Amino acid sequence: MASKTTSRSLQSIARRAQRGCSCSSTSIAPIRLFSSSAARPEVPYETDQAQRPRWSYTPERMKAPFPARPKDPEMEWKCNNDPAKLDQFYEKFLGRGGDAILTEEIKWLAITHKSFDQGRRGFNDRLAFFGRRILNLQVTLSLLHSPLSSATQFPPETSISSAPDPNDHRKPFTHPSLTALQNVSSIPPSSVLTKRRLADLATHLGMRDVMRWKPRMPGNLDGSGIDVVLAASIYAIIGAVALQRGSEVAGHVARERVLKPLGIE
Template identity: 50%
Template sequence: MASKRPLQTIISSASASIRTSRPARRCFPETSACAFSTTTPARRHEYEAKAAERPRWQQTPARMVAPFRVRPLPQGPAFEVNEDPRKLDEAYMRMLGRDGEKMLTEEVKWLAVTHKSFDHGRRGFNDRLAYLGRRIVSLQTSIALLNSPQVFNVLGEDEFGRKPFTHPALDGLPSLTQEAIDGVLNTHRLGSVAGRYGLDTVTRWKPRRADNLKGSGFDAVLSTSLYAIVGAIALERGGEVANSVAQDKILSPLGFTFSSQSSI
């Protein structure tokens, strides 16, 4: 009669047989994600070297380019965007005046007029600059509304002959409403101001339909570029210069007058 082996011995021998029957792991050298690309390493390095020589606004990052196109080409006419730096400098000079093209660095000048729909946002876009610029323009709009009071009686005549307290510092409060601010900073009005400076010809974006720019939200895109330029100036030139740009170049064309308008 065969002797019975302990249960622990049986489990240990079974585990050893499983480990010996398992195929050995293949060791791969440490490689980057681009090593599995369809291009050879030599050609990939050559392409990246050439791309590094070009400015950032002219190219899509090499590591963000797919080896082949997944989606079919869109139907309809192709929409061309501006790639000429001289044309962009002319738009900045029309908006900011003499030497306006020198107020921002080359990279920021292109970033401020690049919408997130252009090139799938791979070259950067102006949302964060526009957020800062929108806050600055909104503040200057509130100050302008406070300094431009409307003469009317909100409460009407009191039956007991009482008169409400008035003060020159409070005369503009009835004008300071969200509806008034939204009416001033309407995207259609801001789009007209941006078109006056030529931003409609240099803003980089991808419309939903190339044959219907207005229906694709062109005014909203132009107003974003306008805000982004103000935000970029605030970061590179300071808040005082940005306030002057918001007053002189955006709110003054919309009908506001300021007591002290500084030349930029």
């Protein structure tokens, strides 16, 4: 009984729909089809994209039609936009010809923090994540191949006190490859690659003058976390070198340009 009632109601709906379709065309409002391509205005950067590199401008469609808040002159911060100055930094960091190791776009991306331009031109978080893993590996390998005396400048994190062995007659196994094993157990990579040490190295190389970021307090860069931003840029450059030049080149750069100045050889 219920099925018959449902079928009848569906039939009545179909009849009413047919009657509505048979009405004159003047009583039916036309359906307007929207096409994004037909009404799409010309965007200047799409025509001259080859002339303007991606790092030098904010995409037009990512800009708001008006500023969300009034500009404060005391909060203004200018970053470097001179490619020649950036190339000088890479030559000082990576050595002669260092400005040609990375592509133009990646050179800017590696020193760009996500606070710059609201992240609309890209930022170096993923490169820094990869570069940090590479540096941690190189620190571990360097400690394994270093004598104990070369690592004494880094205080051990914990001291392990062992109970006296009741079997004094036993002689522990020794091997030349295990000589520096204590370096890895007592000196974690985090005590070598501290943000302060990496920030001092980056400052010595002149990264502060070329790094792109927006400090929260332009009058207090330390309070704005400049050490974290500098350390992340060092990691990002190592990660960019690994992706574009391979692990062998990245390992050499990490050892010679980062770990050696920090005292790990």
